[in-house]
Amino acid sequence: MRIAFLADLHMDYLWHEKLSEQKEQKIAELAKEVDALILCGDNAAVFTNLEHHRRLYRAIREHFNGPVASVLGNHDLWSEYCLRTIPLLMHHHPLLMAEFDIINLEAQNLDLDGLTIAGTYGHYDYSLGLRQADLGESDWENGEAVVYGHPESFLDKKMQDWEGKHDREVCKELLDAFESRLASAAQPLITISHTVPRADLIPHPQTPEHIFCSGYRGSSEIGRLVHAYTSMLHVSGHAHAYGRAKEYPTTFISMGAEINIWTRFVFNTQNRHESVHLEALRDEDEDSQDG
Numbered sequence: 001m002r003i004a005f006l007a008d009l010h011m012d013y014l015w016h017e018k019l020s021e022q023k024e025q026k027i028a029e030l031a032k033e034v035d036a037l038i039l040c041g042d043n044a045a046v047f048t049n050l051e052h053h054r055r056l057y058r059a060i061r062e063h064f065n066g067p068v069a070s071v072l073g074n075h076d077l078w079s080e081y082c083l084r085t086i087p088l089l090m091h092h093h094p095l096l097m098a099e100f101d102i103i104n105l106e107a108q109n110l111d112l113d114g115l116t117i118a119g120t121y122g123h124y125d126y127s128l129g130l131r132q133a134d135l136g137e138s139d140w141e142n143g144e145a146v147v148y149g150h151p152e153s154f155l156d157k158k159m160q161d162w163e164g165k166h167d168r169e170v171c172k173e174l175l176d177a178f179e180s181r182l183a184s185a186a187q188p189l190i191t192i193s194h195t196v197p198r199a200d201l202i203p204h205p206q207t208p209e210h211i212f213c214s215g216y217r218g219s220s221e222i223g224r225l226v227h228a229y230t231s232m233l234h235v236s237g238h239a240h241a242y243g244r245a246k247e248y249p250t251t252f253i254s255m256g257a258e259i260n261i262w263t264r265f266v267f268n269t270q271n272r273h274e275s276v277h278l279e280a281l282r283d284e285d286e287d288s289q290d291g
């Protein structure tokens with residue numbers, strides 16, 4: 001069985017229409033080659049009625065009848081247009097996914113002929129944060145700090161609304177529920193998270209921005225959990241940087257997709273062959289310069 005993983009599509013038909021249309025085309029081509037499709041979050045920009053998510057899911061279903069499952073990403077939970085973060089996670093997104101027969105991995109595992117796919121958005125608990133420039137918990141909780149003289153901020157802290165819950169609490173609640181799904185999962189097991197499961201999976205450029213944002217990469221607890229439950233493969237998004245790490249029996253893949261970089265990862269469950277493909281796409285600005 002060939003399982004395709006996509007992450008960080010960030011479909012946005014308002015500001016990046018041509019990029020989004022190119023990604024739809026890529027999805028249509030990919031659909032011909034694979035048996036299951038797994039979305040690792042940051043699927044689309046949130047607008048009032050999740051219309052950009054709806055258009056993505058419709059495009060997928062126009063070309064693919066097989067099993068589709070998804071976790072959400074931090075951008076799928078931005079609450080700037082009426083919808084609130086917790087209702088988005090618990091209500092709006094699950095309803096929309098159900099409409100397109102997409103399994104919401106935050107609520108249930110996907111069974112693929114005896115192989116289990118389990119997943120979570122993950123969130124962040126600062127455990128992957130670089131503790132430099134005297135950065136600490138309170139800076140990451142506040143969402144802004146001055147790092148080596150540069151003012152830095154993280155937009156999630158303004159765009160998500162966890163109704164008073166701290167990041168650590170959100171992360172722990174999601175991972176406790178994830179662990180109970182892992183405990184009930186039949187082997188063999190493949191896992192996904194939107195956020196990053198371990199520090200060595202991604203590069204940490206020593207710029208003030210990256211040092212500050214490292215606190216919001218994910219949680220080392222995700223990596224510990226999936227390894228303890230002997231996941232054979234863990235795929236994550238969010239970092240927008242490709243990475244691979246191995247701790248037997250788990251292979252960890254960070255997808256490395258960017259808004260203008262089409263990235264797909266395909267795993268063959270029979271021979272465990274991994275196929276990574278990254279391809280730069282043309283953005284609108286380039287097209288308009290070409291006339």
Ligand SMILES: [Fe+2]
Binds near residue numbers: 008042073
């Ligand atoms: Fe992203």
Ligand SMILES: [Fe+2]
Binds near residue numbers: 042073075194237239
């Ligand atoms: Fe993300």
